[in-house]
Amino acid sequence: MxxxxxxxxxxxxxxxxxxxxxxxxxxxxxxxxxxxxxxxxxxxxxxxxxxxxxxxxxxxxxxxxxxxxxxxxxxxxxxxxxxxxxxxxxxxxxxxxxxxxxxxxWIAGTQPTADIDPASFARLGRITARLHRHSRQWSRPPGFRRRAWTHATMVGPDAPWGRWQEARGLDRTSHDVIAHAVERIGAELAEYGQGAERFGLIHADLRLANLLIEGEATHIIDFDDCGFSWFMQDLAAAISFFEDHPHVPRWIGHWIRGYETIARLGQADLSILPALIAQRRIQLMAWGASHAETAQVRALGPGWNARSVTLCRDYLAERLARTIAG
Known part of the structure; x- marks a missing residue:
């Protein structure tokens, strides 16, 4: 039992x-x-x-x-x-x-909502840059082992969070749109590569639910999904479930400005963001399919999967890139 x-x-x-x-x-x-x-x-x-x-x-x-x-x-x-x-x-x-x-x-603080002050994303960007700097420099102890979050383990057929194909409400056209997006994302990430400057140990789930705001401080919690992935994946995860929110360009802009007070981002790092954001949304669709009866999934509402398909269309048409750029 x-x-x-x-x-x-x-x-x-x-x-x-x-x-x-x-x-x-x-x-x-x-x-x-x-x-x-x-x-x-x-x-x-x-x-x-x-x-x-x-x-x-x-x-x-x-x-x-x-x-x-x-x-x-x-x-x-x-x-x-x-x-x-x-x-x-x-x-x-x-x-x-x-x-x-x-x-x-216990860590005191309040879990933010989509009404979060965009300035909090600047703090999150600074904290994330410090995490990444530590990750690049840290000599991991013998036997250290964490999952790798790659294209296959996020949206592949055997991904740990489930299969996006089982998400509710997908018709053939929607399925084809997502499949096309998955294929293109995979190609972009393969070209971007997994060099040490781009891929390493990250938190991997820095969404709003894993932050606590206390005054001017932002605390990161729940490292349960930490693992090896693209460093920019931490930004894609930061807007989890809200990828199509109208404040996303401001959130991303503040995060980048905060991050770059600690570490530099190249144009390739910024250009890969649409692929990572679309991939994260598809991964969340898979998670929602395998957790369909949970309160968290029910709270997303019946239109969330349909909006996910729209996000994939926007990614394929490069509208998502223009939206992110503001």
Whole structure:
């Protein structure tokens, strides 16, 4: 039996008394994320990992990167050590299928919406540039292993997030439009290449839901999907689910200006953005197809897939590139 609530409750015994509290479900997506309310009024976050998505070595690799980023002065979620001194635990109560769990310190802040101040994207750009600078310079520890987010693993037939072909409401014409876009995206990315200056370890899911705004500070959370991909993929992910929002040109412009206060972007990096944005939207269609009954997908509304097809048409006609350029 799969029961993340039971696992969250049983996990409390693995941590010091000061970290034990009442787990309350915050979000159920790839993982089950719980807010842990402590008796003294404090809070922690407990992440109960989805079965079969990341193994123990991959999760330890994520935590190793978080630790290295913090040592470099970049604020990241702080894992809590259990009584055994470890960050990662496997919890399997009697009669319940086991899962990996990690507890983190609570980070204060508000999750932004599409009404976010565009200036926040400038801060996000600066933070992302620091992440990328660290990634390029970091000597990863032996055994470090994270998924590679390539064209095949994002929109290919065996992509971990599912198949875009199974998205609801696609007729033959829509299917052909997306298939044509996928083919062209693949060709553009092959030409762009995976050189070390363009492809490396990134967050890979820097969408609004994974940001917390606290005053003038923007905090990045949820590195669960961090892996190897194009550095500019972090910008494509930043506008996830809102790729056709009218504020996208302003968001992107602020992000680029913020990024370039830390690191330079070449014309090829800017020119690949339409392909990466279209690819991300298609990847999200696949995710939506495999998570069709979740609250997150239902909240997108019935017209979201149709707008995704329109975005692919705009990409193929180069209207998306003109829109991004403002």
């Amino acid at each position: 799969d029961d993340p609530d039971a696992i969250a409750g049983a996990a409390m015994a693995l941590y010091p008394e000061s970290c034990r509290g009442t787990p309350r479900l915050l979000c159920l997506s790839e993982n089950a994320t719980y807010r842990v309310d402590l008796p003294d009024g404090g809070r922690r976050v407990l992440r109960v990992h989805r079965p079969g998505y990341h193994d123990a070595d991959e999760i330890r690799s994520e935590l190793a990167w978080l630790d290295s980023l913090r040592r470099d002065g970049i604020r990241t979620p702080v894992p809590v050590r259990g009584l055994d001194g470890e960050w990662l635990h496997h919890v399997a109560p009697p009669g319940v299928a086991g899962r990996h769990v990690v507890m983190f310190d």
